Amino acid sequence: MPSFSDRIDYENADKGFVATISPGVIKAADGRTVWNIDDYDFLQGECPDSANPSLWRQSQLNARHGLFQVTDGIYQVRGFDLSNISFIEGDSGVIVIDPLISTECAAAALALYREHRGDRPVTAVIYTHSHGDHFGGVRGVLPEGADVPIIAPAGFLEHAVSENVYAGTAMTRRAVYMYGAEVPKGPEGQLSAGLGLTTSTGTISLIPPTLDITETGQEEVVDGVRIVFQLTPGTEAPSEMNFHFPDKRTLCMAENATHNLHNLLTLRGAVVRNPHTWARYLTEAMEMFARDSDVLFASHHWPTWGNEHLTTFLTQQRDLYAYLHDQTLRLLNQGYTGIEIAEMIELPPALQRAWHTHGYYGSVSHNVKAIYQHYMGWFDGNPAHLWELPPVESAKKHVEFMGGADEALGKARASFDAGDLRWAAQVLNYLVFADPSNTTARELLAKVYDRLGHGAENGPWRNFYLQGAAELRGDKANTALDTLNPDMAMALTVEQIFDSMAIRVNGPRAWDTELAIDWNFTDLKKAVRLSLSNGVLIQTHAEPGTPADLTLTLTKPQLLAMTAGGGMEGVQASGDQKVMATLLGLLDEGDREFDIVTP
Numbered sequence: 001m002p003s004f005s006d007r008i009d010y011e012n013a014d015k016g017f018v019a020t021i022s023p024g025v026i027k028a029a030d031g032r033t034v035w036n037i038d039d040y041d042f043l044q045g046e047c048p049d050s051a052n053p054s055l056w057r058q059s060q061l062n063a064r065h066g067l068f069q070v071t072d073g074i075y076q077v078r079g080f081d082l083s084n085i086s087f088i089e090g091d092s093g094v095i096v097i098d099p100l101i102s103t104e105c106a107a108a109a110l111a112l113y114r115e116h117r118g119d120r121p122v123t124a125v126i127y128t129h130s131h132g133d134h135f136g137g138v139r140g141v142l143p144e145g146a147d148v149p150i151i152a153p154a155g156f157l158e159h160a161v162s163e164n165v166y167a168g169t170a171m172t173r174r175a176v177y178m179y180g181a182e183v184p185k186g187p188e189g190q191l192s193a194g195l196g197l198t199t200s201t202g203t204i205s206l207i208p209p210t211l212d213i214t215e216t217g218q219e220e221v222v223d224g225v226r227i228v229f230q231l232t233p234g235t236e237a238p239s240e241m242n243f244h245f246p247d248k249r250t251l252c253m254a255e256n257a258t259h260n261l262h263n264l265l266t267l268r269g270a271v272v273r274n275p276h277t278w279a280r281y282l283t284e285a286m287e288m289f290a291r292d293s294d295v296l297f298a299s300h301h302w303p304t305w306g307n308e309h310l311t312t313f314l315t316q317q318r319d320l321y322a323y324l325h326d327q328t329l330r331l332l333n334q335g336y337t338g339i340e341i342a343e344m345i346e347l348p349p350a351l352q353r354a355w356h357t358h359g360y361y362g363s364v365s366h367n368v369k370a371i372y373q374h375y376m377g378w379f380d381g382n383p384a385h386l387w388e389l390p391p392v393e394s395a396k397k398h399v400e401f402m403g404g405a406d407e408a409l410g411k412a413r414a415s416f417d418a419g420d421l422r423w424a425a426q427v428l429n430y431l432v433f434a435d436p437s438n439t440t441a442r443e444l445l446a447k448v449y450d451r452l453g454h455g456a457e458n459g460p461w462r463n464f465y466l467q468g469a470a471e472l473r474g475d476k477a478n479t480a481l482d483t484l485n486p487d488m489a490m491a492l493t494v495e496q497i498f499d500s501m502a503i504r505v506n507g508p509r510a511w512d513t514e515l516a517i518d519w520n521f522t523d524l525k526k527a528v529r530l531s532l533s534n535g536v537l538i539q540t541h542a543e544p545g546t547p548a549d550l551t552l553t554l555t556k557p558q559l560l561a562m563t564a565g566g567g568m569e570g571v572q573a574s575g576d577q578k579v580m581a582t583l584l585g586l587l588d589e590g591d592r593e594f595d596i597v598t599p
Helices: 008-014 037-044 053-062 103-117 156-166 168-179 275-292 307-332 338-344 364-376 391-401 405-417 421-434 439-455 459-472 486-491 494-502 556-563 578-585
Strands: 017-019 025-027 033-036 066-071 074-078 085-089 094-097 122-126 150-153 211-213 219-222 225-231 241-245 250-252 295-297 515-521 526-533 536-540 550-554 572-575
Touching (some): 008 053, 033 103, 037 053, 053 459, 094 103, 122 219, 150 156, 156 168, 156 486, 241 275, 250 275, 295 307, 307 364, 338 364, 405 421, 421 439, 439 459, 494 526, 494 536, 494 556
Parallel strands (some): 094 122, 150 211, 250 295, 515 550
Antiparallel strands (some): 025 033, 074 085, 219 225, 225 241, 515 526, 526 536
């Protein structure tokens, strides 16, 4: 464990401070509060018994907020959202990097920058990668119709919107638990998410890129500023890039090297990230840029100054991901399963002594399980796990085998009193799933989750435990963030829109329905046939001599309006219009408020 007397991170988090806003409240046009940094003033105090001291320290650092100078001509606003927004001053204006989640937060950050650096126009926007906290606020920094380059890594737009097409509803619901946005802020509540404080709840936007970075080493001069790019696909995001400002000896590491162990499988749900790939790109970044850099900044946390310090930082971050990958594979090939390996792996002492390798966002435990999943899948090879009972049925039988609810509850209470919290959580989870009306079991499980959360070094673990406890006590979290907004919807391809319909088809209700609809898009100059059979909606092309039940001539915006329930106004239709009503009637809506810790 590193020393709590080491204050270098505090010094770096405060270095270059210019100013902040007071009060620290950002509101939407309708008066809603979308961000309140003042909620975290309690972090100025000493660490209480209800918090892990290491996470308390990280949260204190994340709570530093305002405008900071990184180096000559480079500024960041930190603490206005989960992520940072960066400003690179050019010949005629300012380049904006990663305009946060919400337009309101991005606008407030830009206003603070301009208050102290002059009313410089935004001359370009750079998206480092395809996650929403790095592009969602773009319309807060660019006026409608602004004609400036928007730069992003190849594949950005596809990946930025695809998560919301397929599993966006479930991911967004679980993100409420992961970031703890609904958990009251305070010493016994939400401290931070480790990577940042939490997510803002304002307006999400998206303006598509106008300039793609397609190869490593690509150099662009933007508003007089020379930038050299490194593509890093498949690291922290499927589309991501680092870049270097050679004339400023400054390196931007996007979200590939931050002051924590990152997620290989984010707890909200995502595709597993490969740490072997991640480590390889960190090595490449060091070889390309480290020797020519004096400052390193990223889209989360605080910068690192000094060539020796940033080289050590990158080396340790690289070794962190490589070690987890290689040691998991070593033990996997000795026959250990993911859950076993997660209990076995310890980081080397030199890595443990560095604060930035600690699991404030990702963790060794769940990252190791992710690596196992990446290579081996969900099945651990034990046939007892091949066809297990589903949770409710399994819970009922577990409780019965334990001697009934009263007997199991007494044993769980004894485990709780003895401090065996992990086992108490498992047993009480059986009791709650066997009988959700068992209020005694629910309250005891909530207390277990409180204790587990208060002891967790990992921010999302704490948030999941505490939001889970709240759900058990009847305080169900709302999913306030709407990730599929008009900008995101317009960025979808027609194929993605139809995919989003296909995954909503209620298969059993559609088993016996067959239909075909031809869609002729006048604005895209393309035609698609949708065919439904065996409960599957397929995109194909019309074959000569195979007429459709319905033919629609329309534009992409009209398609979006139809799928949102807006009707067929302005759409030219020939054939049986009841077919469209039949198709729409077979589509289910996702549940944005589903329970997680109760059945």
